[in-house]
Amino acid sequence: MIHTKMKPNLSESFSYPVGNHSRSSDVRIGPFMSQSGSPRWMSWRSLRWNSEMEQLGSIVQFCDRMLQFLCDSSTSDEFLKQLLPEMATEFSAQRICLWQRTPKWKLLTELGRAGSDEPDLRQFEEILDRGESSFNAQGTVPSLMVPLEMGAGNSLVLVMEGNRVDSSMLESSVACGRFLSHCLQLINSGDSLGDEIFQLQKMLEVVSRLPMIHETQKLLEYLAESATELVDCDRASIFVWSKESSEITACPALGVEGNTLRLPDNVGIVGEVIHSGRTIRVDDVSHDERFHGKVDKTSGYQTRNLLCVPLRGSDNEIIGAFEVINKNEGLFTAADEQFLLRIAPHAAAAIVNTKEHETLTRSRANLEEQVTRGVRLIGESPAIEALRNTVDRLAATDLPVLILGESGTGKEVVSTSLHYLGPRAKHPFVAVNCAAIAETLLESELFGHIKGAFTDASENRKGKFELAEGGTIFLDEIGDMSLGGQAKLLRVLEQKVVTPVGGSQNIPINVRIVAATNANLLESVREKKFREDLYYRLSVVTQHLPPLRDRPEDILPLAQFFLKQFSVQARRPELRLSSEARLRMQSHSWPGNIRELRNLMERVAFLANGDQVEAEDLAFILSPDESLQNEPFLELGLNDATSSFQREFIRKSVKRVNGNMSEAARLMGLHRSNLYRKMRHLDMNEVGGEQ
Numbered sequence: 001m002i003h004t005k006m007k008p009n010l011s012e013s014f015s016y017p018v019g020n021h022s023r024s025s026d027v028r029i030g031p032f033m034s035q036s037g038s039p040r041w042m043s044w045r046s047l048r049w050n051s052e053m054e055q056l057g058s059i060v061q062f063c064d065r066m067l068q069f070l071c072d073s074s075t076s077d078e079f080l081k082q083l084l085p086e087m088a089t090e091f092s093a094q095r096i097c098l099w100q101r102t103p104k105w106k107l108l109t110e111l112g113r114a115g116s117d118e119p120d121l122r123q124f125e126e127i128l129d130r131g132e133s134s135f136n137a138q139g140t141v142p143s144l145m146v147p148l149e150m151g152a153g154n155s156l157v158l159v160m161e162g163n164r165v166d167s168s169m170l171e172s173s174v175a176c177g178r179f180l181s182h183c184l185q186l187i188n189s190g191d192s193l194g195d196e197i198f199q200l201q202k203m204l205e206v207v208s209r210l211p212m213i214h215e216t217q218k219l220l221e222y223l224a225e226s227a228t229e230l231v232d233c234d235r236a237s238i239f240v241w242s243k244e245s246s247e248i249t250a251c252p253a254l255g256v257e258g259n260t261l262r263l264p265d266n267v268g269i270v271g272e273v274i275h276s277g278r279t280i281r282v283d284d285v286s287h288d289e290r291f292h293g294k295v296d297k298t299s300g301y302q303t304r305n306l307l308c309v310p311l312r313g314s315d316n317e318i319i320g321a322f323e324v325i326n327k328n329e330g331l332f333t334a335a336d337e338q339f340l341l342r343i344a345p346h347a348a349a350a351i352v353n354t355k356e357h358e359t360l361t362r363s364r365a366n367l368e369e370q371v372t373r374g375v376r377l378i379g380e381s382p383a384i385e386a387l388r389n390t391v392d393r394l395a396a397t398d399l400p401v402l403i404l405g406e407s408g409t410g411k412e413v414v415s416t417s418l419h420y421l422g423p424r425a426k427h428p429f430v431a432v433n434c435a436a437i438a439e440t441l442l443e444s445e446l447f448g449h450i451k452g453a454f455t456d457a458s459e460n461r462k463g464k465f466e467l468a469e470g471g472t473i474f475l476d477e478i479g480d481m482s483l484g485g486q487a488k489l490l491r492v493l494e495q496k497v498v499t500p501v502g503g504s505q506n507i508p509i510n511v512r513i514v515a516a517t518n519a520n521l522l523e524s525v526r527e528k529k530f531r532e533d534l535y536y537r538l539s540v541v542t543q544h545l546p547p548l549r550d551r552p553e554d555i556l557p558l559a560q561f562f563l564k565q566f567s568v569q570a571r572r573p574e575l576r577l578s579s580e581a582r583l584r585m586q587s588h589s590w591p592g593n594i595r596e597l598r599n600l601m602e603r604v605a606f607l608a609n610g611d612q613v614e615a616e617d618l619a620f621i622l623s624p625d626e627s628l629q630n631e632p633f634l635e636l637g638l639n640d641a642t643s644s645f646q647r648e649f650i651r652k653s654v655k656r657v658n659g660n661m662s663e664a665a666r667l668m669g670l671h672r673s674n675l676y677r678k679m680r681h682l683d684m685n686e687v688g689g690e691q
């Protein structure tokens with residue numbers, strides 16, 4: 001009985017001579033048990049073989065070395081590179097080859113010079129079918145052929161050829177073949193684990209890049225490119241499904257114009273994947289009637305095999321499919337399927353995100369365009385013309401601007417124009433009404449606060465200055481800011497940093513400041529209600545907006561502008577003002593300025609009955625008291641009242657355009673000569689105009 005205490009240590013080498021087992025050797029034979037019966041110990045190293053065991057011993061040693069190579073190699077290539085020369089020596093072979101069936105036969109590796117004989121593939125098949133080794137001396141060179149069962153349909157045949165190869169080696173070749181199969185399986189499982197880890201690492205890399213891609217087209221191309229690399233195939237495509245149009249869009253679609261292909265959603269394997277939600281793997285598309293060959297026909301590409309998995313959105317609804325085509329070696333495997341299924345949710349999420357991002361970017365661009373169009377300063381008066389010029393020039397600068405004017409004169413419109421017509425337009429415009437914020441909250445509102453800074457501060461919050469980063473902050477009603485608030489604001493303007501309430505870190509800011517007030521700020525400075533230093537900081541440029549009553553030329557253009565806007569909202573054809581309505585509008589003093597005019601036009605657009613706005617439509621809106629005051633004609637007869645009104649009207653019109661008679665005539669809708677005729681008729685000799 002042989003007592004072995006330990007398994008053989010693979011790193012130990014034999015004392016037994018290695019090599020060709022036809023060679024006899026200096027085998028030492030000795031007793032294994034002590035005479036006394038006491039336990040004896042024996043190591044692998046001290047094993048001794050008798051001559052009958054010589055052949056077996058040689059095989060065992062060879063297998064032991066095989067194990068050693070296995071331990072030393074990290075890939076099957078490395079392993080075979082070490083093993084084949086040893087095997088050639090062991091079997092006195094001049095050439096060793098390893099053939100693989102995938103299902104076609106392919107030479108996996110070889111050692112030694114190729115002979116003239118073609119490999120007998122039919123015999124390889126038979127060897128695999130029988131699972132038995134074979135010795136063949138019929139060819140030019142005798143050969144041993146050994147089946148290696150690798151599992152998972154992967155079969156190899158080991159061929160050893162050489163003039164000294166003989167049938168007595170058949171047994172040894174069976175034993176070595178079996179051992180080699182196990183070694184290869186072991187190393188392959190290590191290989192595939194390594195492959196899987198490598199693939200997972202690559203997948204992580206791919207997935208981590210996805211959020212950085214914001215264009216759907218680029219994203220799809222990147223996904224396809226990564227997939228072809230990771231599953232080792234020739235092509236990949238992502239199909240995005242539009243349920244509404246029952247269409248699938250494939251991208252990238254090589255050989256197709258624009259790299260994008262549109263198909264009805266009910267065709268082909270992709271159509272089936274989208275509707276069934278199941279993965280489909282096809283090893284030979286020529287035998288699959290679901291395959292839609294039209295695309296191949298048009299592009300000239302030949303699809304052999306494919307794998308297609310569904311792409312699901314956040315609610316698990318199908319949004320498309322991910323397809324890989326033509327595996328580079330062999331067929332798509334279950335591991336490829338697993339991989340594609342693993343990456344699919346990330347791909348789907350990224351597609352949904354980029355689409356949303358694109359929609360948001362588009363609508364933001366639309367909004368920006370609308371806002372930019374909307375901030376147009378309407379008006380034809382010289383004051384507004386000059387203002388438009390100033391705003392255009394100031395918009396390009398970063399100068400602080402202080403806008404003064406009565407309520408409703410357009411101070412905010414000017415400040416938004418300064419922002420949207422300038423280089424900061426792509427950044428935020430943040431308006432703060434300083435009068436509307438309690439003094440205690442002002443600091444936190446403007447500069448933010450950190451969690452726990454005060455009772456209600458349950459979390460960190462950014463202030464308006466930080467929110468406006470890169471853009472413009474509009475400090476409306478600045479005259480109403482407390483002295484404490486003014487001091488803090490001054491510090492921000494001087495140091496260009498904000499410190500959130502409760503925090504100690506200074507946050508640098510890059511914000512343009514535009515302030516506005518309807519108060520007399522200089523008066524406030526004199527009364528020490530407004531800091532002088534802050535006043536000078538804010539008023540590097542001061543812009544005064546005249547009230548609407550001082551620029552009557554703007555009334556009708558503004559009214560028509562608002563009417564157009566609100567007619568669209570009220571879903572009616574653009575309303576026009578009748579001449580009576582125009583007169584009425586022009587005779588009003590507009591204490592609420594443009595805001596009042598705008599509100600009036602809004603109501604009219606929704607309430608007026610006809611296609612044009614009549615004076616009566618305005619009567620109930622314009623104050624009855626004012627209308628009475630503005631009608632001194634009531635004491636006169638109709639003819640006199642009409643003449644009196646016409647005289648007054650002409651006088652005002654001429655005054656409005658500073659005595660320019662041609663302009664006055666145009667405003668009144670008359671030819672210049674008709675205006676003079678009318679004036680003569682009305683006994684008007686002097687109107688202060690240029691004749």
Ligand SMILES: Nc1ncnc2c1ncn2[C@@H]1O[C@H](COP(=O)(O)OP(=O)(O)OP(=O)(O)O)[C@@H](O)[C@H]1O
Nearest residue numbers: 376377378406407408409410411412413594595598
């Ligand atoms: N020149 C203009 N062109 C077009 N719309 C204007 C113009 N001026 C003012 N408006 C419109 O009039 C309304 C009031 O303007 P805005 O809010 O800018 O006035 P404000 O001077 O800032 O008023 P407040 O001092 O009360 O805040 C807004 O709806 C604005 O769109």
